[in-house]
Amino acid sequence: MKKLLSFLFLLGLTFNLSAQIRTDLRLPELNGYKVLKCDFHIHTVFSDGLVWPTVRVDEAYREGLDVIAISDHIEYRPHKDDIKASFNRSYDIAEKYAKGKGVTVIKGSEITRSMPPGHSNALFLSNCDSLDTPNYMDAFRAAKKQKAFIFWNHPGWDAQQPDTTLWWKEHSELFDGGYMHGIEVVNGNDYSPEAHQWCLDKKLTMLGNTDIHAPIQADYDFAKGEHRPMTLVFVRDNSVQGIREALENRRTVVYFQDKIVGEEGYVKELFENSIEILSVDKSEKNVRIVLRNKTDLPFKLKKTAHDINLVYFREYEIKPHGTHAINIKLNNGVKSGNVNFEVTNLLVKPNIGMQYNYPL
Template identity: 30%
Template sequence: MKKLVAAITLLSLARLVLPVPCVAAAGDPTPLVRTATVFPEILDGPQRYSVLRGDFHIHTLHSDGKLTPAERVREAWAYGYDVIAITDHRNFEAYAEALPVAEEFGLILIRGMETGLHEMEHLVTLDFADDYVPRDPHSWAESEGGPRVYYRQQWRKLTDARGFVLYAHPHVGFNGAGAWAAETGDPLDPPLRHGLREPIRWGLAEGLLHGIEVRNHTTDRGWGVVKNRGTLWFPMALDWAEQYGLTVFANSDVHPARAEAGNAHEPQSATLLLVRQRSREGAMEALRAGRTVAHFGGMLCGRREMVATVVKGLTRVDFRSGPNGAGRVRIENLGPLALTAELKGLDLKPVVLDAHQTALVELANAPDELSIAWTNAVIRSTESLVTIHRCLR
């Protein structure tokens, strides 16, 4: 193929900067400063969506966290979150304490708790009824007739109470001997081979498992986390989400202050929700419908349909021919997140577009059709989103 001559011009040099917020305690005269990430409205046919930044895995002093519920709300507001769930182990006492503070700050708060199988899978549950009574949380038994509640019985009771259930930091798989194991703080040697045990497969078959974490922000070692694409996450969880239709999450699982937690050198992870209305009901409707994309480590990560919707809503591509077979590609990033566009089949470097940047690519020979691989918009563990654009002649 004839080598193409191209020139790339950046029209805007705006860059998204997310400083660490100053999180003052209540009564402290130091101003509490919020660093917000403002998204344009996302259009999907006739439907219009607002984008909310969410974190649905947070701990307080009501379990093994280091901050009070009120401090967690203030911290989340300062870090630019719009909706959160406090998910302490074994209880949801923090919700009532945090709710008035969340209302004061205009933050959407969802009732939550972390529970799961005895010494194995952890499950985060959201938006269950306030009269739900936990039994043996984090200690569900895998067989009937013992002193602890059978997992199928309690899981179904939880979803009967309208609970939304997601698989947190998928850290269960096969050890070096080929036996099922749960990896915790220290990585196994040889490395854990991830898999889905019978309880998770049962939850999937019964429609009782609704989401999965592809990123657990504070996990910087162990817990089955994988180094991939320059950051730590759960690539196989993204494949499972696509395979089983699960809602995708990037949560913090924060226990100390965010600035002191694992992976503190990276901007905070977030679950991006596409909502019809900015409310608890609107947030839960989006979660139940699977309208989320995970944002972490410089990536947008999610199921193919949702990543395509978000990238389409955040970009504008204009591909036109010029004199003598030449052409021009104009790529606009309309949003607050960096995107990387690789023009397939052309002898060009990838185009890196920071927030609100526009690139012009001049082509000596314009093809009839242009494929753009958005290399940091990830739809499977080994696949990025590709969009097709016809040349306007």
């Protein structure tokens, strides 16, 4: 019996240790900025989530996240008969548990209203309880008084906008009044091209989050290579103030499935810092370019309009940490020109990939 108990203890210890192995997403730095992997929209049992706040910290650590925001609903708490607490309590538990684990926890809440204006997250709050008010504008005013960073959640959610994704007059009032600083371009695995365009037009910060309620592995099959969506934030330092400063200045892109969504400048720099040219061999009639991908991101290239005397394949995929050769045939005495591609999984406009050219 003692041997059996010892075996079960060691087995449990092994499972516990393996559960805490961190998998880091390897990415390049951008022009001196450090890249933080963030999820600013998650739920616990203190609203309609199914896990304790400490579980969210452990999930974030295992999946290589640097920052999470506990954003439990203000208006919707289906477990309130069993869990009676301040709206600050889920953050307090998670923040205390996260100390020393390399995960920063941001205090936030979700203002949960029907459309319009729908749901919004307020981050960097000092007191979540003050948002508990019948009038939605009073909740936004309370968040603004605390200098919160506020973003519109899942604008195309079919439960609230089943046929079209609209920008309502109430959103103009929030935007014009300084109550909207960003929009979720990705929620779970749902990408909103309308939100992408609004962010570009109105200079709003792009965010991508899980909006997770169940245990994370219920929604994402990590064994098959799936990953949670996240917001990549380019910070000068990884303090809470540094994260806020980056969000306020729109230094973000969104990573979901195998795609990056963002403003072209940041997306292009991310791509250029990810790819290393190992060699360029040029002869009278051929050029061979060998590339190496230094990151965990794939890059999918599709040939666009070009000089017809430069002959190369239509499509390429540069796999994570892989090398790839691009062979260009030079016809009719051509000596130079541009190799032109669309990087189809780097979206810089709604459903449009980044244009890229390489001069020979």
